[in-house]
Amino acid sequence: MNTSQQLKKNYHFIKYQKLIVVSVLIGFSSTLLAIILKRITEHYETILLIKAKEHWFYLFLFPLLGLGMIYFFRQYLFQKKENKGIREIFETTAQRRNSLPIYKIPSHFINGFITVIFGGSTGIEVSTVVATATIGSIAQEKENLFNRHKTELICAGVAAGITALFFSPFAGILFAWEVISKKINAVFLLVCSIATAVACLMLSLLDEKPLFTVQLQGWHWYALPYFILLGLLVGMHSVYLTKCVLFFKKRFTKIKNTATVFL
Template identity: 65%
Template sequence: MNTTARIKKNYRFIKFRKLVIVSVLIGFLSAFLGVILKNATEYYEEIFFHQATINPLFLVIFPVFGLSIIYFLREYLFKKKENKGIKEIFESTNSKSKNLPSYKIPSHFINGLLTVVFGGSTGIEVSTVVASATIGSVAQRKQNVFRQYKTELICAGIAAGITAIFSSPIAGILFAIEVISRKVTRAFLLSNLIAVAIAFGLVFLLDEKPLFAVNITTWHLKAIPYFILLGILSGLNSVYLTRSVLFFKAQFTRIKIPYFKIIIGSLILSSSLFLFPQLYGEGYHAIKTIFVSSNEMSLTFPLALTIIGIIILKPIVTSATLASGGDGGVFAPSLFMGAFLGLLLALVTNTYFNAHVIPINFIIMGMAAVLSASIHAPFTSIFLVCGLTNDYTLFIPILLVCLISKYTAKMIYPFTVYSYSPSLIK
């Protein structure tokens, strides 16, 4: 082997070794951030929500207080920059010059936590994704050897963050592929597999439990027509959610005085929470409740009205939360809407069509289906929801409803909140 070949081989080995090391660090830091944010949000959201149920006056105070704090933090601490969510990641990966600044890590961490804890009807998932993407972006800028791996290292942070909050390494990698990168290179596989392995190892060591403890027994072929119907309805609901978010953001952009946005958003949020406290925060507490009681539920007019009201209002309060300055996205709202949509369909078919479907199954499939249609990522949604329940019994029906919901939504409205841009429709 001549000297030139030896030098090239040594350089490739050094580059490979450095990529492995940086992937380990990104995986650990992103997962650590995700676990802390998830547990802190769950802990404080429970405390604040409990106080709001005891004294409904807090349903007025919490939203305006939380959104005000977020505004002042952005104005005086985080360089007066608004958080654009996942669009920030696209701007970075699509440009050689644009990078995710390091302050995005504390910005999304703190603002995501405050938004949900004080009742904002969204979730921490997008906050975690952007913060962990920034970890990958910062690591990529540390050495020239990593410049060519910008997208790969950003995706490694994202995949590790998703793994940490949903306990599903497959969902983490699939989200990075389906939503962010949309291509797979050897460097992508190496960095992302290492990052999610480290993240999942941390989750295992910390003994993080699945978010929803459910007992799934079986599913029946005779329910397939109802699965198809659920997929179609989920696609329609996801379009409603997407259009609501885009509409509210466009309308709130016209409001030039920031505190008017906060007041209007808080009024919408508070009045909705008075009607349906289930809309508070991520809403996972409400999903856990219906998991426990779904098999004993019978359809009554007040119950049907409540579920329909929740499904209709959720996109509105989510949109108001985000448009008035809250930090978050459509992950948790999609899961929430899907759970209640699945429950409603199961109760209706059992009551009026004697279908004998299993409500828990429809709750889980609804969660995956609406998420799949909202982010146009069916395979991410399958493994993410299976990771949430730590059960793959429903893999095949979830695959069916996720594909149907995605393509139903795309036929009606081809954009997601991540891919939409006003220039695309001109």
């Protein structure tokens, strides 16, 4: 083996060593963030729900209070920087030089927490996905060896976060592949497998329960057509919902621009 081959072998050995270490750290950090967000959200959501049952006018007051708090935090704490949801991840992975800034972690954490506990029509899933993707993005910035693996490290954070919420490593890896990466390679499998394994270990040690559980009473093959029909209906509904959101968002954006012109 000549010198260049030896150097190349050593380079890959060191790179994969560091990828394993950073995958463990991403898995631990992402899981910890997801668990904390889930626990405090469930805790305060229960408290406010009990209050709303006792006094009906809280059903109208809480959403207004939540909107006001989110507006205040966005205007003054995060300096009018908007949260675009998962689209932020797409914009980051599409450009090698672009990265998710660190403020996205507290921004999405607070936004998801306040929205859910005050009765907003959303969950903590998107907030968890973007915040954990930011952890992976930050890890990529810390080491020059990871410049080519930003998407894979972002996927590792997302996979660990989804695993922490639903205790399903397969769902975490599948989501990271289908939604974020859209391709599989050796690095993707390595970092996502390690990150989700760390997540599963932490969930087991902490006896953490998933967001919801489904009790299966047995499997019957005659139910298969109904599952296929359910998949088709849900797929059509998701496309319809996405198109509705984009349609109304586009219309409201035009209204805002028109108002700016008149002012």
